[in-house]
Amino acid sequence: MSAETHPVPQDFRARIGPDELAALRRAFDADPDAFWLDQAQRLDWEKAPSQAGDWSFAEEGFAIRWYGDGQLNLSVNCLDRHLPAHGDRTALIFEADEPGTGRTVTYRELYEETCRFANLLKQRGIARGDRVMIYMPMIPEAAAAMLACARIGAIHSVVFGGFSPESLAGRIKDCDACCVITADEGVRGGKYIPLKRNVDTALEMGDVPTVIVVKRTGEDVPMKHGRDIFYEDWRGALATDCAPEAMNAEDPLFILYTSGSTGKPKGVVHTTGGYAVWAATTFDWIFDCREDDIFWCTADIGWITGHSYVVYGPLMNRATSVMFDGVPNYPDFGRFWETIDRLGVTIFYTAPTAIRALEREGDNWVTRHKRSSLRLLGTVGEPINPDAWEWYWRVVGDGRCPVVDTWWQTETGGILISPFPGATPMKPGSATQPLPGITAELVDAEGKTLDGAASGNLVLTSSWPGQMRTVWGDHARFFETYFSTYRGKYFTGDGCRRDEDGYYWITGRVDDVINVSGHRIGSAEVESALVSHRKVAEAAVVGFPHDIKGQAIYAFVTLNAGEEGNDDLRKELIQEVRHDIGALAAPDKIHFTPALPKTRSGKIMRRILRKIAEGETQGFGDTSTLADPSVVDALLTGRQ
Numbered sequence: 001m002s003a004e005t006h007p008v009p010q011d012f013r014a015r016i017g018p019d020e021l022a023a024l025r026r027a028f029d030a031d032p033d034a035f036w037l038d039q040a041q042r043l044d045w046e047k048a049p050s051q052a053g054d055w056s057f058a059e060e061g062f063a064i065r066w067y068g069d070g071q072l073n074l075s076v077n078c079l080d081r082h083l084p085a086h087g088d089r090t091a092l093i094f095e096a097d098e099p100g101t102g103r104t105v106t107y108r109e110l111y112e113e114t115c116r117f118a119n120l121l122k123q124r125g126i127a128r129g130d131r132v133m134i135y136m137p138m139i140p141e142a143a144a145a146m147l148a149c150a151r152i153g154a155i156h157s158v159v160f161g162g163f164s165p166e167s168l169a170g171r172i173k174d175c176d177a178c179c180v181i182t183a184d185e186g187v188r189g190g191k192y193i194p195l196k197r198n199v200d201t202a203l204e205m206g207d208v209p210t211v212i213v214v215k216r217t218g219e220d221v222p223m224k225h226g227r228d229i230f231y232e233d234w235r236g237a238l239a240t241d242c243a244p245e246a247m248n249a250e251d252p253l254f255i256l257y258t259s260g261s262t263g264k265p266k267g268v269v270h271t272t273g274g275y276a277v278w279a280a281t282t283f284d285w286i287f288d289c290r291e292d293d294i295f296w297c298t299a300d301i302g303w304i305t306g307h308s309y310v311v312y313g314p315l316m317n318r319a320t321s322v323m324f325d326g327v328p329n330y331p332d333f334g335r336f337w338e339t340i341d342r343l344g345v346t347i348f349y350t351a352p353t354a355i356r357a358l359e360r361e362g363d364n365w366v367t368r369h370k371r372s373s374l375r376l377l378g379t380v381g382e383p384i385n386p387d388a389w390e391w392y393w394r395v396v397g398d399g400r401c402p403v404v405d406t407w408w409q410t411e412t413g414g415i416l417i418s419p420f421p422g423a424t425p426m427k428p429g430s431a432t433q434p435l436p437g438i439t440a441e442l443v444d445a446e447g448k449t450l451d452g453a454a455s456g457n458l459v460l461t462s463s464w465p466g467q468m469r470t471v472w473g474d475h476a477r478f479f480e481t482y483f484s485t486y487r488g489k490y491f492t493g494d495g496c497r498r499d500e501d502g503y504y505w506i507t508g509r510v511d512d513v514i515n516v517s518g519h520r521i522g523s524a525e526v527e528s529a530l531v532s533h534r535k536v537a538e539a540a541v542v543g544f545p546h547d548i549k550g551q552a553i554y555a556f557v558t559l560n561a562g563e564e565g566n567d568d569l570r571k572e573l574i575q576e577v578r579h580d581i582g583a584l585a586a587p588d589k590i591h592f593t594p595a596l597p598k599t600r601s602g603k604i605m606r607r608i609l610r611k612i613a614e615g616e617t618q619g620f621g622d623t624s625t626l627a628d629p630s631v632v633d634a635l636l637t638g639r640q
């Protein structure tokens, strides 16, 4: 397969061109430690680090450490250091659900809001190392809440507002949080999301001492005396400065829960120094953001993309970052492009699922808006099909704006494989090449390293500063999940092809993680929600290709004796998943079957289920290990 190559557009001028990129790669090869210490100089350190990385992937109980003797505060790096010369610069542009009803926040204002929040947290007894949940809409107070935690050394854990109270409760319990920051309600796509009420439901399963509620809509919400306070009631009395804690580089900054192939979501732990260096470095390298740019990453802060490229990366680089609390199709399919014109957005970063959904609505929604401010486009979250890439490049970007297809993960803290917009020729559908400092390899099933053009599993052979450090409360699971498949290497969970030019083409997850609209769903979590229904005996969940979402969820379900599978039960089961996890995990297809294909040892053969979900009727490979091969025929007749 040879794809058309797009050179860097002629008029695109970036700080990093081909020569600068080559120099970065040479610098890393020559002296990795010096290279990494050099990147750390982007930050203001309370105590500058003298060491770069100190890590091993090979032993259980190992530690990954970066800049270990350094001390810093991330809120200082995002705010304080910009104030003397740039306090009046816009830090955030809040773009609310209803077009034009947002506001802008300067660096000084965000500093003051952060300090107020930090002082309130302190007054409530929250201290360094405590865990604080953030369950909020995309409003500036959410960024201030994250930065306030960073300022006092509390560890934040942001939970996407689309997760159910059950999910929130599970996360609160897992990290033993002592505070939840939320809003009365969220508003998205014209619909109201009862955030505070969800928090109340979650806290019935395990309470916390403090709930701070920001007023977003003014809706009357129940407040529990002694526990719940309105931020607005306290705000006026809170001081607008707050001394920052000097954090050790390896002190945890945040926990972010993400789905894996087994069990309940893992608390991915990122620490202060290394994460900060990597978010700041990659934002600078890949987005080439300058004084007059307006940067818009459409992700929610409930995901890692929102952490690294709505809040921390842009603010460390003194950029102007758009915080969008809406959806791509409200009030109409032109929302993105109308907003880009109104705000003068120059750099736009979104997900393939949104691009595909908008492409389907026709070019007119795009072309009726000028988009002349745009100079750089990016995508993230899942493989982008070449067709959607071409549409993004040609229709949205008018063939002028480089497209950076950025591959990374919650675990990696920031981008690892991507073009440099001013230096790397692009191939639609390829994230191109690993960034300087990132050592990627392809391996076969036995772990043998593959050279040259090849297809295999993507692993990383050395650490980088933004790498996650552990699974909260379960270091053994960290080792087991990422380092036990291929001894001494970090296994990404992704399959990948490398072409003759050394370009990487991510083909998607090779484990039981399903990527629905760029959101990670673990099949085990959905299965456990389904079997919690009293009529269900067993469930097996796989992904299948979906035009818009990339992948959607296909559930095979066996019922208890005497139960009948019908559309009413399908609705109940979908409701069960929404209740236990959230709407984003709802199956598209539910297939009732008398039995699941199992080996004689009782292991479900998902390979066969994936094929059936994809609509295949033959070519199931070796089925001789099945305990009962006739199960396959029964499955074929019941396909949804």
Ligand code: WT7
Residues within 6 Å of the ligand: 258, 304, 305, 379, 380, 381, 382, 383, 384, 405, 406, 407, 408, 409, 410, 411, 431, 492, 493, 494, 506, 508, 509, 515, 518, 519, 520
């Ligand atoms: C998984 C990580 C990184 C922030 C958003 C998702 C897939 C991500 C790409 C891309 C192909 C991609 C991978 C990865 N993925 N970006 N540009 N091309 N696949 O973070 O929820 O941790 O998911 O998303 O499968 O492993 P996440």
